[in-house]
Amino acid sequence: MMKNLVILGAGTSGTMMANHLVSSLPKKEWKISIVDQYKTHYYQPGFLFLPFDIYTTKQVKKKGSKFLPKGVNYIQEKIDLIEPENNKVLLTDGQELLYDVLIVATGTKTVPEEIEGMKGPKWYKNIFDFYTYEGAKALRDKFRSWEGGKLVVHITEMPIKCPVAPLEFAFLADSYFKNKGMRDKVDITFVTPLDGAFTKPRATKTLHYLLEEKNIKEVTDFNIERVDYENNKIIDYADTEVEYDLLVTVPTNMGDPLLERSGLGDDLNYIPTNKATLQSTDHKNIFAIGDATNLPASKAGSVAHFEAEILTDNILRYINGEELKEDFDGHANCFIETGGGKALLIDFNYTTEPVEGTFPFPGVGPLRLLKESRMNHMGKLAFRWIYWNMLLKGVPIPFVDAQMSEKGKQIEKVN
Structure with a gap:
């Protein structure tokens, strides 16, 4: 049967x-x-x-x-x-x-309705997300004609899809407005419920340095209660207020x-x-x-x-009635866009911090971990082709799969 x-x-x-x-x-x-x-x-x-x-x-x-x-x-x-x-x-x-x-x-999906005032009358007018196709497209149209002001990039709560994406957005915004010759007209603030830029301390140190270098203000430990869309403010439970002209938020993510x-x-x-x-x-x-x-x-x-x-x-x-293998260790690696045609690469799992060193990329050469480089940026852009042609189809990705066991050994040594 x-x-x-x-x-x-x-x-x-x-x-x-x-x-x-x-x-x-x-x-x-x-x-x-x-x-x-x-x-x-x-x-x-x-x-x-x-x-x-x-x-x-x-x-x-x-x-x-x-x-x-x-x-x-x-x-x-x-x-x-x-x-x-x-x-x-x-x-x-x-x-x-x-x-x-x-x-x-x-x-997982974004649920902006979870926060009072977020998905109100100003949604997709001066409050946007970029975690949906509709939101990213609407924000593109807004950016094309936006004349500047206070840009706030905000995370509602964790966990979220791709935890580094809001940071990448802030870095790319810095680069985008520089290229348009209007960076001096844009004030960028990164607002997070975490006590630092990322979930892993070692990477946080590097990412915080980049925020400072790019003149992006950082507001940490911000647990949003509501969006006051009439006065263009986000307000947290401790009554801390952050003003914005344009709010780019990552709403609550839910299954x-x-x-x-x-x-x-x-x-x-x-x-x-x-x-x-x-x-x-x-x-x-x-x-x-x-x-x-x-x-x-x-x-x-x-x-x-x-x-x-x-x-x-x-x-x-x-x-087959066999015992399951306890083999998944939470392994993740991702490129972090830092603007200006550069990116970082981080590699970590449940128990290990992102480490420095290199990551082999056949045919291209070693990619640097936790360091900005143009090669990492090219790797990020190349991933779109890999996604459509290899990853979705279950085709082994040589520069990822072949190195995983070796990289795991290196990480364990460092830690």
Whole structure:
């Protein structure tokens, strides 16, 4: 009798898992289905570049189905409910999907409604996000004609997708307005609920230095209570006020409401997940990957890529009745745009800080870790091609995958 593996979500993580599993599971024994309500697949790291006219809209979106492998049943429909006690997924069109194994890859979304006054009458007028396609595009249009003033780049609360992106935005804004010959007309302030620029102390030191160097003010420990859109201020619970003419905010990030409806999510609608095996802590035949999990790892594409390899192996082990491997260590690496055609590269995991040194990049040469360079910037831009042509399709990425074990050894030595 045919068994069913169902993947919820055809974003980065879901698409990768479909590509990994279609070649790993016996076709005569397993039917793989993937469910997603949206036709368009967005290259979300590209949203950072859209407001600054570095990328065009066409470069950050493609038809999602073209990245799904043959042999996978693609269902374009909204998901109503997961019934874990019945091993069943209910869709809004009345379809019922039975599963033997379920992979939750429903991602995370911005919820500006969580903060009073944020998504009010000034939303997309002088209050913007850049974590959505619509927000990044609207901000691009605003920047093209903006004459300057107080620009505030703000993080509502953690965790957020790609924790360094708001910093990158501030750095790119500095560069963008310099190039337009109007940096002297723009006052940039970076506002964060953290006690420093980043979640890891060693990287924070480097990033704080860059903020100072670029004359970007920093307001830390700011826990926003509300947006006073009538007087152009954000106000925190300690009554600290930061004035703005243009507010670029990263709203609260939350998992899909589906997980709340199904009783599977935590307070932020993320699915409680074993941080080493990627199995749900509550249901043995449910696994989670990427931004949908509650793991203490960065919500980023590189993390999902490293998770996908391990999750594929663990699903095969689960199916064969074998013990799961506790192999995922929270590994992340990412380029941090610093403006002026330069970028940093950081590499870290659950327990290790970003380290200095070099990272091998075949055909190009070593990339410097925690140091600005033009080569790192080229690496960041090259990642878009890698994303569409390799990462989504589950193709090994030589300069990432081949070096992971070696880099892990180096990190352990340093720490």
